[in-house]
Amino acid sequence: MSSLDIAEAERLEASNLFYRDPALYDSVQADSDSASVCRELIDRHCPAARTLLDFGCGTGRDLELLAQRFDCIGIDLQPGLVDYARRTRPGLDCRVGDMRTVRLGHTADVLVCLGNSLAYVHDNADVQSTFQTFAAHAHSNTLLVLCSPVAPIESPSPQQAGVETRLGSATVAISYEWDLRTQINTMRRHWVFDSGEEYHDSIRRRVLGPRELELYALSAGFNVLEIVNEAGALPVSGPGAYTVARYQG
Template sequence: MDRQTDNDVSDVSNLLYRHPELYEVVYDGANHAVARLAETILHDHLGRQPESLLDIGCGTGRDLEYLAKHITDVVGVDHQQAMIDYARRRRPEIEFRVEDMRTLRLGRTFEAITCFGYALANVHANRDIDKVMATYAAHSHPGTVLILEMIDPLRTDKLPRGFHIDIPDLRADAIAEYRHHPAQQLLERQRTWRRAQGLVHDHVNYRLLYPKELEYYLDNHHFEILGAYELPEKLNAASAFVAARYRGEQP
């Protein structure tokens, strides 16, 4: 997803981002559960599927490919060059771009914006979260629906601990350990992959946003929260999907 590496933003080291083909093995998509939920949310609040959608932190583009079946105008953006290269090879019919979600400006608006896979959680500093919110607003017009997949700070114990890869060229298992840093509102994940060739270590810090805090950021950028949704799938048990509508700047 949209993984930032500059100062004050998440320091990420991840085997799956370096090898995107493995990302879709480990995260199998649970029969497109996230994309199907997004379809439901968009229909609930638009009365139909949107005609245009921007996916920020699109990763390999799998969710966007599913949504593009019923949305004719879609664009995917991610900060990781390897993920976008893979997405372009696998899904050449979709427009993908390498961009920083804090500074992205496409010069147009969309009926819907999605940001899945804890992409926003990889932005740590308050000023950078504001920049991302400004990006959402810059690509919205009144009525645009925004969907954010967030880590529920009260359900971090539901985050996955075990991971598995079993393909012809690679067999590996991983155990993830999590550590809270309350003063920074960060959740640190250390993950160690065990494979025949030796150990590989992953590291990421996630920024935790509490509901009223998220509401504050969204409201400051002219979004109103419409509701929160959950998935029954076990691998998404720590996720909350927050829907918001852009009301536009008041005259």
């Protein structure tokens, strides 16, 4: 990894409790249906798929379920998450890499980018580079499935919710700030655990509307087949959508 990649990985880790404690992330997200929704979309549009690349695989939680059917490789920018995935899910092939620049030298039948990973790519040029990475790993008819926020959440006054975690019960106060010019939605979380421990998060996500996503996909050679709403579950994630596209070259 370059020094810039390392700095970016460290910044992301510092901004989000889940990245500093991957096991906590897994416990809170244990009932996520991202992998099952992804499989349904693949069955609908590319039922013969056998190989899959996951960009932004994180802890490998979704990848583990997808690997029950597909020959998978996962890529993530953050070494701590990849290390956790390797230790807790040793059967997975997880690698450190930046989805803006990584090149594996081969293609796959399906490319996925879940968990709002694309939303952490903020600059237009970097979004274009990410879609070029998708194209570099696509062959004719490769399916791309990505999940990302398509509309902002605005809630300047904190809202509280109770969460059960491996560390015990916690109360999370969450507020959102929307910057229309930059299209950055900032989520701030204040965690208070029954143990008395407290943590603060400040997570910045770029919101790309459906038409923007379609234009980025088209510019990289992908034809969008559908964009499907996702019902988010606060406080872990906000509402987003699954974009499904096929590579035409």
